Amino acid sequence: WKLYEGEKWMADPKVSKEAKNYAVMVSMIDRQLGQVLDLLKKLGLEDDTIVFFTGDNGGQDRFRTKNHPRGYFGPNLDPKTGIEFRGGKGSLYEGGLRIPFLVRWPGRIKPGRVSDLIFYQPDVLPTLTELCGARTPDEVDGLSILPTLLGEKETGRKQQTHEMLYWEYGNQVAVRHGSWKAVKTGKAPQWSLYDLAKDPSETTDLSSTKPGQLARMQAFAKEEHEPVRPGVFHDPLRARHQRDRQAKFGFSSVSSLAKLKGYHRLDHPGLLPSDEMKLVFASSQNLGNDKRARYVADRKPETIWHTQFNPSLEKHPHELVLDLKKNRKVGGVQYLARQDPGWNGTFAKTEFCLSGKRDVFDGKPMATIFKKRKTPQTFRFPKTLEGRFLRIRILSEVTGKPWASAAEIGVLIDE
Template sequence: MQGAYTLTVLLTVCWILGLAQSPVSKPNIVFILADDLGYGDLGCYGQEKIKTPNIDRLAKEGMQFMQFYAGTTVCAPSRSSLLTGQHTGHTFIRGNKEIETEGQYPLADSVQTFAQLLQQGGYRTGAFGKWGLGMVGTSGAPDKKGFDRFYGYNCQRQSHRYYPTHLWDNDRKVMLEGNGLVHKTTYAPKLIQQRALAFMEENRETPFFLFMPTVLPHAELQGPDDEYYRWYGGQFEERPHNGQDYGVGASPGGYASVNDPRATFAAMVSRLDAYVGEVLDKLDELGLAENTMVIFSSDNGPHKEGGADPDFFNSGGGFRGYKRDLYEGGIRVPFIVRWPGQVTSGSRTDFQGAFWDIMPTLVAVAGLKQPNYTDGLSFLPALQGRDGEQSQHPYLYWEFHEGGGKQAVRSGKWKAVRLAVQSGQPITELYDLESDPKESVDVAAKYPNIVSRLEAYMDRSHQESAVFPFQR
């Protein structure tokens, strides 16, 4: 009798230990990427004129990165850096090279994305929004780069229109009735949002990676005449307002007029925030929130096109520069991660990271084999509060091929920006971000040895590309 009792106890202990040692199910991953949203456009990063309660909630329930950077300062190369885990001196796409009549230069067959690694590791993968890295039928199409499902704008030029003539559902062209040069009936971001929410519902029983590269709040400044627009309608101008004065409902189809661009921009950010709220609510509804990592960021700094006024909104968060600059305002972006049970609520980190760190981090989160090559490092230790185990970058590197060619390096507190690279007579500026985060005082003449060291990092980091040459 005693032997039977002992056997029962042993079996019970083994069962408990087995539970303790059984692998935790792979977390779902949701990555929401805004388009041209500035570091300072969110309440949790200091925005005072636009309300972003849902993204602020994400920060309160997760970790806010204060010194995180985009891949570069415009769309396509920044997204290439994100997906390939390589900075712009190495990543395949390094500029917005257009293909007529639709699409951009495609990622090559040989390019590996982290979506492919997640897909190979058992994740269902979906991208909903803006692609810009290869037209349907090319080597860079979403279905060739790790996504089971794509719905949205394949082409960046098309994504400048919130009432486009068509979207893409994988390789099927979906015409949007009622949209054209005059009439604007079907608001594309709403359709894309609905498909993204449905993707989570359809894949609730399996680990999934949901990539949401939204077009909000990229110019053009346009959107529905709805509660978001009307809420801001009279706040930003001294003149009295009514529907006729600032154009609400004045345009065919009932969309918000650009006659009040500040109200339109604010409404676009608030609508983006509401979409984030819908994602969080859907995760709660499906019972998936506790096993889902949610990431929010932006592809580069704030734009000035289409009547946008980043200075009025302090969209750059007080930093110098805008989209197309390699100063902090052009490349430092909001970055927030919520992961219940793994990331401490309401925490912040000064880890200096960038888009090319996301590949090794998400692969580590999923428990998968690391990529063949990456310029990044996993910041999983920082997420989990294991700061003593967190590796640090000796430097971060960016390049930008427009405007005469620009390069930048950050190493610790030092930031070097090299301008007019393609002129043959480049100029290097140096800033101490610790004492001068606004990059207002060039100290290159005072610290020539530091300038030389950071220029050496630039030279070491750039590998010439036949497709995107960067002559110096």
Template structure:
């Protein structure tokens, strides 16, 4: 055999071997950032129709990725929503089903006592053996960090982030402490970090002796260390420190949750845009503020700016192309504490205000903005009407990084939707919430069933056609009894009695 054919055969064999090795090589796993806003309404983002508040970076992320029009929180308030996000279980199977301040410890709402006694801080801890999203990503060799607000386990308990799968934590352990954006302290891992701020109990009203129209009357509510800025710096540092590893960054911002507090430099452009406005004196809870509309808008724009700075950092480090970014809110907007939901149309196109937004299972309380970006994988500028929910996030990310699901999970991976392939749909979504007199809800196709005032003995279900009635104004229960019957059965089968007595429904047979 001549030398040339031998070389040709050798080259061919080498090419075949390379091809085989490439075929067997797994796809590179993406870095993952899940950016969670706090109490941000569906209608408070530009790409979802907001006209008064500027959110250019969220809007840009949507243009570079996918915007979801039918994405839901797992609950209408903080703690259960975050538990459901972390575990993939809906509220009928969840350990945490409402905000639980663990009051049997003592005077947990006394901020001065909590400052000196760590055992009064934080919420009831989730069990040590809880399978969390962070623990699953650790199985795929991800470095994990949470920055912002936790709320799932008090200091010195098994519920702290570093015992629930996170390598790094910086921010508020306690939701109550987050009712002050210039707090006395934050936590770094399991260490209490004291800040250059005086201890002021949240919800302190304006002194009756001062002039509410004098801006200096509010000086005590503006201090030195602004928690959202400190948290943001730590998150950026986490990206830099772990740029050579796969990382999962759970950025749980305290913005724009009340109180209305933001450094004056951020509010200045909105003061000029909005003009003269009446001060908020603290009569409806949370701190007073001399220019409430400008402050609230600025808090959302700062949130947006911080997302933009994360994206800029990823691009600077050459990580953006291999990073999946998800942006969302934990529940609908608030209706108190100086936030002007009517002026900003915070829940547009849903019904606004008390009883229909935060704390309630109507659309304004649980349907949330959700944007996902992953260059080269998610089609830029795409819009999805896939019906998805917080408890889908864990199975989706497990699917993406190729780790097995926990034995019990209620979610469905929406990875196919992200990548433009055929998607399995939910038969239904389920919520329950043992506050505001007890509530349940089911989304089944176009139908939405709501049961409220359960603790007052009401088991009647309201029925809405969301294709034609986004405001949930026309109860069609009498016209479609067969649909009501199906929803009733779902509510019965998906509700399991809670372990914690605080979350039980005696009216549903819980003992």
């Protein structure tokens, strides 16, 4: 982002955020790759270092228009033939699986060559172990592509190829067998079969005319599938993830609004100071992206509380309990929705109940329905309530979704 910090178009609200993100990410990759290559040369390591430069998924059809239906840059169009690849990033059709893959090693790999070898990312490890004279672990599915990179004459053997390749992503499955490609998407049991040699755009399903070919590929998919084993985050706050967000988008989840203009704050003159209340209970919070419940009382509109959606989804009702530190006369509340561009979790129907005890709320709740807006919303209770603990119960959300979120919650004192 600093590369374009002084550019007028970067500050122009008419230029889409997506275009700015795209420019920044492409420039970042270009600059950082150049820095790595320059450093290798400076250290005298260039001729002793093999460099792999590759994508991790197919292209995204960014900036689609009537004249550019697959995106302005056409990432899923063959630049030589104009053939269109179906799907894109997140898909197991060819548009999601075909990626750029370049390898550089001065003096060892002849530049400018192009290979049509069908391989995938797990092949990199066996390639490196062969280069190092090490043994590839038995559980690794990859095959070394060194004969393709250095030449069969230098390696003394022909290039091995995979009989079949298997992908599984979300509710999608795909198998490649030579020029044949089998794809299963969604929850439907049906598979589709394509001959990529004749139909690289995957438009003609041959599953009904080639049942034997499809059956072999389905059997391979069944053999390759492994049940999911839940993992554990070693870094609950995902600090590295937040640094990545900062580099890509110019903000992290906590500080996203700190430098932006135009966000709102609680503004009622009768608000209880934030240091005279604290959060003592939250039914859930999403720690994975630092959306902590205590942020509702920190008087920082750039922070957000969001109910848990990962690793499992918590649904309504959602509850918070604020300790006002002593019995007080409360006349209402002020609510500030999240101040980023999103609306997920914005309160709709909400109940408030005051009690002298933290765990007992037997009084009649005061109910309101908040609106979909970013400015502070004040709810005056029909009558003044007295107590120390304020329970906030969120029953619905402005877009009908199952979560709750808030930038700030303030308490109006009638004393």
